[in-house]
Amino acid sequence: MAGNLVQGAVFTVMVVRAGMLRDAAFEPELAEQIRRSPRFFLNAPVVLDLKDAAEFAREAEFAEAKETLRRHTLTLIGVQNATPAQLQAAAGTGLASFAPNAPQPSRRPPREPTQSAAPMPAAAAKTRLVTQPVRSGTQIYARGADLVVTAAVSPGAEIIADGNIHVYGPLRGRALAGAGGDVDARIFCSRLEAELVSIAGHYLVSEQLPPEQQGFPVQIALVDDRLTVTRN
């Protein structure tokens, strides 16, 4: 993974419905919200949800929305549920495109910053679940997520996750958790027979794994920059 120019990452972003910007009550309410927790909202990224807002079509309107949010320390970074024409206009204003885009309906109702004073509930990244044995020569990468395997991971197979890795079966291949650099990621398996385990770039090959832990259910964590294996 080292040397890749572009890496994936997952962020929590607030979503503002485009229709609300037209509402006269929106700005005072937003201001009130921000007054209560200014640090949380400072320079926070916002995505504009264009669902049911076909009238938003010109670059000037996007620039105006950007300006409105900027007044409240928020940074508009992109749009979602945009039609192709809206996407083009948004791109002209330097806004990115977030999935889903029209005509698909929004999968999640947009979060409304005016409704919660608490910190944004972190959108739980979807865990990647694999129920079939991971065969030799197969590589599975859970991008920005945890990886759960409910079968065996064969020698010569490679499982990678940006988050934690759980293997409910023998782990005989290579497992790389925290591939995006997360030093808090861990590897759990019900039988340690791995060829290699790695967390955030620190790795141990099978010869370096403590022999007394081989074949047992363990968890592997990074403690003081050292991989430690403990019996579960």
Next chain:
Amino acid sequence: MAVRVMVRRRKGEVFLAGKVIVLTSGKGGVGKTTSAAAIAAGLALRGHRTVVIDFDVGLRNLDLIMGCERRVVFDFINVINGDAKLNQALIKDKRNDLLYIFPTSQTRDKDALKRDGVERVLEELKESFDYIVCDSPAGIEHGALTAMYFADSAIIVTNPEVSSVRDSDRIIGLLASKSRRAEFNLEPVAVHLLLSRYSPERVRKGEMLAVEDVKEILSIPLLGVIPESESVLKASNTGTPVVFDEESPAGRAYLDAVARFLGEQRELRFLQPERRSLFRALFGRA
């Protein structure tokens, strides 16, 4: 054809097109061709119209194992290229009327296996045969991938040793991702394990993996265990599929595997070291 349909009706079976079975392993020399010949002959002995195809273009062997090498005129590649008709290339087995051999070319290479041509030939064979047994070449390149692509079932031929088991694991992964059934999101290829060249004596000494170890690593249903046997070598050299040798433990093990493939329950045999009788100890093994 008419007879076949009648037989099916009498058995109360639904009319179905032929099933494609691939014998594959990844690793070479594990007994794919021997097993393909034995399984195909076993299916024919059980009353199913069966053809066995050699996909190992350039390294033609199946005709030797089946003992029909002197009757090869046209081959698989000729039919794919439209130079010959199917019935000109199919060779009828002399021992069993239901068994046909479809030899391949010894002078061409695997690139001659064009996927659409192979599909056309297989579709034509499905109309006249119950089972189409494909003997895959070793490796995971074009030849092996083409042999497995159209499979409905796969028999993974594995020897009880780590390198063979690992290669089989790789092949099972490819069947789950690169077959036609995988590409079109159909019901996955039914995968079976056939453990060949099994020597209970060497397992006992710890020189070979035991059946249970292999089953545990590959986690696919076990179709059969074929004991290491001199009769297999003899059968290969005389061009007789080993199932025609009723005395041979390997032949009987293959017939058991065929029965299990057809859905019967059979106890596993030949898993214990042979007890040598005093007679045998004195006069050597029969």
